[in-house]
Amino acid sequence: MNTVRDALVIAHRNIIRIRRVPDVMAFVLIQPLMFVLLFAYVFGGSIDIPGGNYREFLIAGIFAQTVVFGATFTGAGLAEDLQKGLINRFRSLPMSRSAVVAGRTASDVVYNALSILVMSVAGLIVGWRIRGSALDAIAGFALLLFFSYAFSWVMACVGLLVPTPEVVNNASFVILFPLTFIANTFVPSDNLPGVLRTIAEWNPISTLTHAVRVKFGNIPAGTPDPSAWPLQNSVLYSLIWAIALIVIFAPIATRLYQRAGAR
Amino acid sequence: MTTPHTDTSVHARGLIKTYGEVVALNGLDLDVAGGTVLGLLGPNGAGKTTAVSILTTLVTPDSGSATVAGVDVLANPKEVRRRIGLSGQYAAVDENLTATENLEMIARLYGMTWREARARTKVILDQFRLADAAHRPLKTFSGGMRRRIDLAGALIADPPVLFLDEPTTGLDPRSRGDLWDIIRERVQLGTTVLLTTQYLEEADQLADEIVVIDHGQAIARGTADELKRRVGGEHLDVRIRDIARVPEAEKILGTVAHGALRVHAEEGEISAPVPHGVEALSSVLRSLESSGIDIVDIGLRRPTLDDVFMELTGHEATVEEEKK
Known part of the structure; x- marks a missing residue:
């Protein structure tokens, strides 16, 4: 119970920062907006989706990419706290040992929800529509948030291992760009050559994107069912990944936190 | 609370x-x-x-x-x-x-x-x-x-x-x-x-x-007093113009000091712990003048961490980081 209480105190602190720090605002609100508009207008006209509308295909991919990149906040935020000595202060307080990281990952959900809200509005403006039921759409949004929450724990470990927030940002680009591009986020994975196609089919970012597309009813009519198992069971497969990430990385992050900072 | x-x-x-x-x-x-x-x-x-x-x-x-x-x-x-x-x-x-x-x-x-x-x-x-x-x-x-x-x-x-x-x-x-x-x-x-x-x-x-x-x-x-007594009540710092005459000046300060002198010969600086500050200052001034050694600066100051360290360990406390 104390962990939840302390984590909420930390999450509250991180949420206050959204209003105060311009780069946070830019990353949470403006960058996702830019992505929707750029992809919709720059690629929208030149990539063909058989039987469908590329903009509609695209939105779920941009959502998935944005929330995965959003996990960088957890890492960069923790690295900054470490650098500024705040982690040491927290560790000298009689608070829960897992609350600082748990509070970070929780506030990331709020950041990501805001990003998704902005992107949804922008998407609606450029012609994206939810064509499934409201309940399915909610499930789609929930899956995005849950997966990004799980991924935040991975980035928390990165943040507690590196010396500065800049390193988190650079490292995350190196990992996250291939991860989000060798996938069906922006192009159908069927079009990818040999090995890349297999990687893309088993990439959890692909299954997340596919699951969200299905939930939003954004798969064009007449598209053949995917042949790869992960894509056929995209919700289940994405959930297994998310749960596995939490089970593995939450204890590691908590341990790293307990050793971080002091000398 | x-x-x-x-x-x-x-x-x-x-x-x-x-x-x-x-x-x-x-x-x-x-x-x-x-x-x-x-x-x-x-x-x-x-x-x-x-x-x-x-x-x-x-x-x-x-x-x-x-x-x-x-x-x-x-x-x-x-x-x-x-x-x-x-x-x-x-x-x-x-x-x-x-x-x-x-x-x-x-x-x-x-x-x-x-x-x-x-x-x-x-x-x-x-x-x-x-x-x-x-x-x-x-x-x-x-x-x-x-x-x-x-x-x-x-x-x-x-x-x-x-x-x-x-x-x-x-x-x-x-x-x-x-x-x-x-x-x-x-x-x-x-x-x-x-x-x-x-x-x-x-x-x-x-x-x-x-x-x-x-x-x-x-x-x-x-206590602070006990430590200061160990390093001497005050320190007499002297800087002379002609660094060739540092050894002579050292000899003069040695007569009033009650602990090790600290010498930066290339700068012409000598520092001595002295038990009775004002007396030491005037006697050193007189001796340096009568020997014709030009003084750039002279003054009394309270002991610092450096002095405590010099006295206790024989080496100076100052490390590169501290000079930032």
Whole structure:
């Protein structure tokens, strides 16, 4: 119970920062907006989706990419706290040992929800529509948030291992760009050559994107069912990944936190 | 807020901590009686921060034991954390939050309810004369004000034992004086304080007892007066123009000094601990003049950490980092 209480105190602190720090605002609100508009207008006209509308295909991919990149906040935020000595202060307080990281990952959900809200509005403006039921759409949004929450724990470990927030940002680009591009986020994975196609089919970012597309009813009519198992069971497969990430990385992050900072 | 603690003393025995090849602490013993101030005095890298980190449960020693307010640091770190406040070398505050938001957060993390946290924050901001700035983000604060907020955070739950790791390093003299006043007020209320510092003057101003450490070991203990007696009451610094005549000048200063001289021959500087400052000054002046040695500068000053170190260890305290 104390962990939840302390984590909420930390999450509250991180949420206050959204209003105060311009780069946070830019990353949470403006960058996702830019992505929707750029992809919709720059690629929208030149990539063909058989039987469908590329903009509609695209939105779920941009959502998935944005929330995965959003996990960088957890890492960069923790690295900054470490650098500024705040982690040491927290560790000298009689608070829960897992609350600082748990509070970070929780506030990331709020950041990501805001990003998704902005992107949804922008998407609606450029012609994206939810064509499934409201309940399915909610499930789609929930899956995005849950997966990004799980991924935040991975980035928390990165943040507690590196010396500065800049390193988190650079490292995350190196990992996250291939991860989000060798996938069906922006192009159908069927079009990818040999090995890349297999990687893309088993990439959890692909299954997340596919699951969200299905939930939003954004798969064009007449598209053949995917042949790869992960894509056929995209919700289940994405959930297994998310749960596995939490089970593995939450204890590691908590341990790293307990050793971080002091000398 | 906190229940009265009968035992507010701090004890450490045989603390050893190494980081790879570097020995940070090499068998340090410390005792701080309840309600008193211990000054841990030493240069950068002497092991001061490591000692504080162990006592505040941030770092586990390789060997040794410690109790804070009667609680074993290794066996029961969480209970120790309830009884301590820590203000570190850098102001550990979130600069995007206001003073009030920072302090309320810390109060909450000490276990207070929102209502308690809010009330306590108001009281402490008043005490620290920061009420006017309560709702400004700390980004807009000066270094001295941030340190004050940091110290207010350490004191927000009225902990019986307070650890201050170089609380005034890098501050201007006025901010330093302000912080000293706040610390003194706390001590009068009965708080036990362990303070690390690089400044003999700071230890002199605040500490009941001083432990001088070097290379992770205590090399001297005593009151400020006792230590100063060891290094001589005052120091006579002389700078002469012709560096070729440094050996002659050394001889002259040697007649009044009661300890080792410190000589920077290439700068023409000589420093001597002297028991009777004014007498020594006038006699040295006369002798140098009669020998025809040109004086660029001459003056008396109170002993510094460097002097204490020179006397106790034969080497100077100053390391490169300190010169920044």
